[in-house]
Amino acid sequence: MSDTQETEGKQRNVKRFMFLNRKAPYGTIYALESLEVVLIGAAFDQDVSLVFVDDGVYQLKKGQQSKGIGQKNFSPTYRALEDYDVEKLYVERESLEARGLTAEDLLVPARVLGAAELGALMEAQDVVLSF
């Protein structure tokens, strides 16, 4: 963080919030309710990052069809995050590879980072909300 950013941050009481998404989009409610926190949190003008690791990478998978299990496909909401000024999305490379996925399989632009780089990013946060 530059000095200027830091000064601004202190004046506006801006903290770095990371939402760490670890679970598949369906099967449990964690992904959906994490997204609900992100949307509310956007109104607080904090520095927000979303990270997708483990089965959490499936949350961003293109072509989700949830009708068969009687649930709403909420994945289009990830594409709307831009409108909330939530633009820092990160996906763990190892998690993608372990599942045979690449960045092209994702429904939004996200930066692909290795576990070590993500660790450093996590270290730089003020708040990590893990779902």
Add this chain to the structure above:
Amino acid sequence: MKFGILVNEGPYQHQASDSAYQFAVAALARGHQIYRVFFYNDGVNNANKLTEPPQDDRNITRQWSALAAEHDIDMVVCVAAGMRRGIKDELLAPGFHISGLGQLIQAGIEADRLVVFGD
């Protein structure tokens, strides 16, 4: 230090609420403050006053209520997560109150550390 606590799992099914409670007790014993305990996901079920475990077991809901009364802790149940699961005002044990997710973000902003207890 000023701690915020997030509880994301219901009582008994999961260790998270017990761990959060024990963390809060230990932190207070060491002279720290608890800024707020926020109950989210199935964690909202911790606030259910109808909770009635066998007599030789701990009553997790009552433990939270007693801790809140003793130390004047703000215990917030998420309105959206609560509505989904039928946790409404009339079901709340003493010390719990219902409010929005903004209270969680606020806890992240105001507390020195926000500690998450979940799966």
